[in-house]
Amino acid sequence: METIDPSRVAELVRREEHRFVEEHPRSGELFERAKRSMLGGVPMPWMMEWAGPYPLFVADAEGARFTDVDGHEYVDFCLGDTGAMTGHAPQAVAQAIAERAARGITLMLPTEDAIWVGEEMARRFGLPYWQFCLTATDANRFAIRLAREITGRSKILVFNWCYHGTVDETVVTLVDGRVQPRKDSVGPPVDPGITTRVVEWNDAGGLELELSHGDVACVLAEPALTNIGIVLPEPGFHDELRRLTRETGTYLVIDETHTICAGPGGYTKAYGLQPDFVTIGKPLASGVPAACYGMSKEAADRVMSRFDRMHVTDVGGIGGTLSGNALSLAAMRATLEYVLTEEAFHRMSSLAERWTAGVKTAIDRSGLPWEVQRLGARAEYWFTPEPPRTGAEAAAADDHPLARLMHLYALNRGILLTPFHNMALMSPATTEDDVDAHSSVFAQAAAELEDAAIRR
Numbered sequence: 001m002e003t004i005d006p007s008r009v010a011e012l013v014r015r016e017e018h019r020f021v022e023e024h025p026r027s028g029e030l031f032e033r034a035k036r037s038m039l040g041g042v043p044m045p046w047m048m049e050w051a052g053p054y055p056l057f058v059a060d061a062e063g064a065r066f067t068d069v070d071g072h073e074y075v076d077f078c079l080g081d082t083g084a085m086t087g088h089a090p091q092a093v094a095q096a097i098a099e100r101a102a103r104g105i106t107l108m109l110p111t112e113d114a115i116w117v118g119e120e121m122a123r124r125f126g127l128p129y130w131q132f133c134l135t136a137t138d139a140n141r142f143a144i145r146l147a148r149e150i151t152g153r154s155k156i157l158v159f160n161w162c163y164h165g166t167v168d169e170t171v172v173t174l175v176d177g178r179v180q181p182r183k184d185s186v187g188p189p190v191d192p193g194i195t196t197r198v199v200e201w202n203d204a205g206g207l208e209l210e211l212s213h214g215d216v217a218c219v220l221a222e223p224a225l226t227n228i229g230i231v232l233p234e235p236g237f238h239d240e241l242r243r244l245t246r247e248t249g250t251y252l253v254i255d256e257t258h259t260i261c262a263g264p265g266g267y268t269k270a271y272g273l274q275p276d277f278v279t280i281g282k283p284l285a286s287g288v289p290a291a292c293y294g295m296s297k298e299a300a301d302r303v304m305s306r307f308d309r310m311h312v313t314d315v316g317g318i319g320g321t322l323s324g325n326a327l328s329l330a331a332m333r334a335t336l337e338y339v340l341t342e343e344a345f346h347r348m349s350s351l352a353e354r355w356t357a358g359v360k361t362a363i364d365r366s367g368l369p370w371e372v373q374r375l376g377a378r379a380e381y382w383f384t385p386e387p388p389r390t391g392a393e394a395a396a397a398d399d400h401p402l403a404r405l406m407h408l409y410a411l412n413r414g415i416l417l418t419p420f421h422n423m424a425l426m427s428p429a430t431t432e433d434d435v436d437a438h439s440s441v442f443a444q445a446a447a448e449l450e451d452a453a454i455r456r
Contacts, residue, residue, distance in 0.1 A: 008452035063429030077424035087429030136281030137165030147218035161391025163227030223267035348377035358439025
């Protein structure tokens with residue numbers, strides 16, 4: 001198998017780090033100041049993940065571009081790791097936010113916007129009943145709680161190397177066939193083997209075996225893995241997933257937070273899935289914290305039958321004081337009505353096709369043993385000749401030093417990719433010129449690495 005000479009990668013990283021420091025002095029100054037008041041010098045730990053010696057500090061952002069405090073402009077393919085999938089500061093949403101803020105932000109009472117958004121989510125995803133919260137993590141937690149309540153079962157099932165936010169039960173992996181906390185899991189509260197069963201993605205036989213125990217309240221799944229890289233379902237896998245969950249009385253929860261890139265109704269609508277619950281967050285309100293979860297009539301009837309016998313209060317484990325606040329719902333309505341439209345998704349997917357073609361052309365020209373994968377408006381390149389088919393294969397394919405080089409190389413030339421992967425997301429504001437700028441930079445990097453390929 002061909003790989004890249006690690007010494008050449010290290011040499012190029014040193015060169016690119018030197019360039020980064022020279023060109024970003026103000027970000028460097030702010031980072032040193034930030035370390036005196038913030039853990040790690042950043043407001044949230046994930047912001048330590050950037051490829052440079054320190055993160056860029058942002059001055060302003062609009063559309064598919066942002067400018068840092070040193071005056072450099074970037075094409076943004078990270079887009080807040082999907083949170084800004086709409087592009088930054090879309091005018092219709094910014095106006096709706098300003099108008100709503102002037103009339104009250106949160107009341108713990110409904111607004112008419114909530115009804116509009118509930119009806120629109122039902123139209124897009126095909127599930128009739130919806131509830132609102134602030135993050136996809138909360139949406140997943142609440143769906144899990146409801147599934148446990150109405151089934152009387154204690155466990156959930158997820159797929160190896162999945163990602164569903166910071167839900168405790170899902171920060172897990174398989175090690176020699178045993179459920180373990182995922183590597184670098186911070187302070188896991190309990191042995192995850194108590195709460196969770198784990199199966200490899202695309203392994204229908206393993207899924208059938210784990211569901212046969214009869215103790216799984218719900219399967220929580222992205223319709224395609226995304227946070228270990230894009231790992232698509234094999235033909236027929238979703239049919240088996242739905243058949244097996246129905247046969248075992250297990251609820252199916254589809255997490256569309258990243259796979260909304262497949263279309264206005266996510267992967268669920270694009271590929272005709274029939275989940276019992278859908279969860280989604282991040283992009284729905286153009287960056288304002290907002291999320292929601294929908295459910296089938298059957299699931300909703302069972303939930304309400306339980307609630308009719310319970311005193312549902314703020315200590316029941318579902319909800320939150322700011323959930324469904326007026327500002328979030330106003331931003332969601334404007335986002336769904338004016339920004340993440342059918343036309344926008346069509347254009348975004350076409351741009352992702354162009355991005356994929358540009359990367360593929362450069363890979364073929366350089367002869368590097370890499371591949372590129374696309375899901376709707378999202379695309380990613382792999383340092384492998386074939387895309388992985390399971391989470392374990394995707395994790396094994398990771399080459400952190402090489403990925404760091406590719407990200408830093410792009411960053412120094414005005415291109416921002418998602419920090420955790422070699423992934424790009426298109427927004428309604430992204431242009432063909434933006435895509436072609438990435439293709440050009442990627443081709444430059446591939447050409448520099450062409451002579452560093454070695455055979456093992």
